[in-house]
Amino acid sequence: MGLEDGTWREIISALDRTVRKYETVNRIVTLGYSERMRRVLAGMAVLEDGMTVLDAGCGPGNMSIHVLRKMRRGRLYCLDPLPSMLKAAFDNLRAMAGEVRLGFLEGTFESIPLPASSVDVVITAYALRDARDLYGALSEFRRVLKPGGQLLVLDLVRPDSRLFAWLVGLYLRTLVPLISAPIYGSLDTPWKALYPTFKGMLTASEFVEAIGEEFEVVRVRRALLGTFVAVKAMRP
Numbered sequence: 001m002g003l004e005d006g007t008w009r010e011i012i013s014a015l016d017r018t019v020r021k022y023e024t025v026n027r028i029v030t031l032g033y034s035e036r037m038r039r040v041l042a043g044m045a046v047l048e049d050g051m052t053v054l055d056a057g058c059g060p061g062n063m064s065i066h067v068l069r070k071m072r073r074g075r076l077y078c079l080d081p082l083p084s085m086l087k088a089a090f091d092n093l094r095a096m097a098g099e100v101r102l103g104f105l106e107g108t109f110e111s112i113p114l115p116a117s118s119v120d121v122v123i124t125a126y127a128l129r130d131a132r133d134l135y136g137a138l139s140e141f142r143r144v145l146k147p148g149g150q151l152l153v154l155d156l157v158r159p160d161s162r163l164f165a166w167l168v169g170l171y172l173r174t175l176v177p178l179i180s181a182p183i184y185g186s187l188d189t190p191w192k193a194l195y196p197t198f199k200g201m202l203t204a205s206e207f208v209e210a211i212g213e214e215f216e217v218v219r220v221r222r223a224l225l226g227t228f229v230a231v232k233a234m235r236p
Helices: 005-029 033-044 062-070 083-096 134-144 162-184 190-199 204-212
Strands: 052-056 073-080 099-106 119-125 145-156 216-223 228-234
Touching: 005 033, 005 083, 005 162, 005 190, 033 062, 033 119, 033 145, 033 216, 033 228, 052 062, 052 134, 062 073, 062 083, 062 119, 073 083, 083 099, 119 134, 134 145, 134 204, 145 204, 162 190, 204 216, 204 228
Parallel strands: 052 073, 052 119, 073 099, 119 145
Antiparallel strands: 145 228, 216 228
């Protein structure tokens, strides 16, 4: 379960083109929920000094900012397949890292370049839906987490309600390209890629169930007609 290789490459290419306007567009097209739900996810996490945290699919570091706000010491790894995103994350995070040691890893969910049982917390925001192998990604998260470690996942999903799913799909297909184009500065906006991936997304319930096959789900928060889902789970 996941994206086909060709589709994954198209999404990665589209993401590469979003770097300079990534969060500006996302905040507008999600009515502010993209950042609001990051705060929700950060609030669900227990982040203590001295922990090792992995931000998987870190993008330009927006979720890592919330991690650093809750930690004074420890280690934070940022993982992404795109060098451009890792460079943006480095630029955005280095000034606020303090005594938290930063590490930047080029790689994918399915092959994380970290030892087994080396991480206290894996956190991933708006990225897991783009995995080439969803269960392979979850298995890797479990491998790198210590026993009792936390998995925090935030993503855009298809609402369980067919009506709500249709409404969200219509918005992504018609309005998001129009809204993002003037901000991005081109009609060829990479946010056009959202709708094709949305059609293949799991529903909110299916997404939580998939996580529950590898982890013990302890908390779920949904928002905006069930389009956003935040999940806290523990490695047994």
